[in-house]
Amino acid sequence: MWMNDPNGMVYYEGEYHLFYQYYPEDTVWGPMHWGHAVSTDLVHWQHLPIALYPDELGYIFSGSAVVDWANSSGFGTDGKPPLVAIFTYHNPELAEAGGKNHEYQGIAWSNDRGRTWTKYAGNPVLPNTQTLQDFRDPKVFWYEPGRKWVLILNLNPGGPQGGSGTQYFVGGFDGTTFSLEEGFKKTLREDGAVWLDAGRDNYAGVTWSDIPPADGGANVLTDTFFPSREFDAISIYSRSGSVRMRGGVIYELNGIWE
Numbered sequence: 001m002w003m004n005d006p007n008g009m010v011y012y013e014g015e016y017h018l019f020y021q022y023y024p025e026d027t028v029w030g031p032m033h034w035g036h037a038v039s040t041d042l043v044h045w046q047h048l049p050i051a052l053y054p055d056e057l058g059y060i061f062s063g064s065a066v067v068d069w070a071n072s073s074g075f076g077t078d079g080k081p082p083l084v085a086i087f088t089y090h091n092p093e094l095a096e097a098g099g100k101n102h103e104y105q106g107i108a109w110s111n112d113r114g115r116t117w118t119k120y121a122g123n124p125v126l127p128n129t130q131t132l133q134d135f136r137d138p139k140v141f142w143y144e145p146g147r148k149w150v151l152i153l154n155l156n157p158g159g160p161q162g163g164s165g166t167q168y169f170v171g172g173f174d175g176t177t178f179s180l181e182e183g184f185k186k187t188l189r190e191d192g193a194v195w196l197d198a199g200r201d202n203y204a205g206v207t208w209s210d211i212p213p214a215d216g217g218a219n220v221l222t223d224t225f226f227p228s229r230e231f232d233a234i235s236i237y238s239r240s241g242s243v244r245m246r247g248g249v250i251y252e253l254n255g256i257w258e
Helices: 092-096 182-187
Strands: 002-012 015-023 033-039 045-052 059-067 083-090 103-110 148-155 165-173 178-180
Touching: 002 033, 002 083, 015 045, 015 059, 045 083
Parallel strands: 002 059
Antiparallel strands: 002 015, 015 033, 033 045, 059 083, 083 103, 148 165, 165 178
């Protein structure tokens, strides 16, 4: 059915958790849920039950998740840290009424490695007091003074191959202000920005939380390809001269979903 923006990407106890915007009733956009899948290698995936359902506060829009190692939320039990998700509620009734306070932030937590989730009874934890029409997609992190930080910026249009794109900037963060690192700025573009992905229409980019030491910054290209017919034949040709087929082997790929 309908699925888009990845959400709540977090690594915990050997598993990569991938949540995503999901409407399980149709192939077109509808009331958003958080779908859920896990992987141990980022190649093979296992579907899990829906993590977050819409409720009286609204649809479940994009957000993020972290391991609360210090149990600063107080949701942890038996000495184990909880997984905590923060997400945007989108209230369709308020939106249809023409108001501009229909998006606000809620939280939920899990004490069983993300298998089941409990929404906080005091939601929303961050109300839309400024009546902002677009007030969504929170990204949570644990602030420790003195680390380097990466600022991610999604924009449309302006991507390297047309359409949407995601840039990032390296700098410092004092809890209030982000400052671009001079060395980073001098070695790259004039404004210090680099493209996170060179594919077309890369948008709503989010990063993994608590990921293991996540390949030295290799280039990445992600693209979506919609074939117009089945791929059931291979053609070999030459633009000049001739081609002789001496043999070959075709390997069928295994599926990545369990």
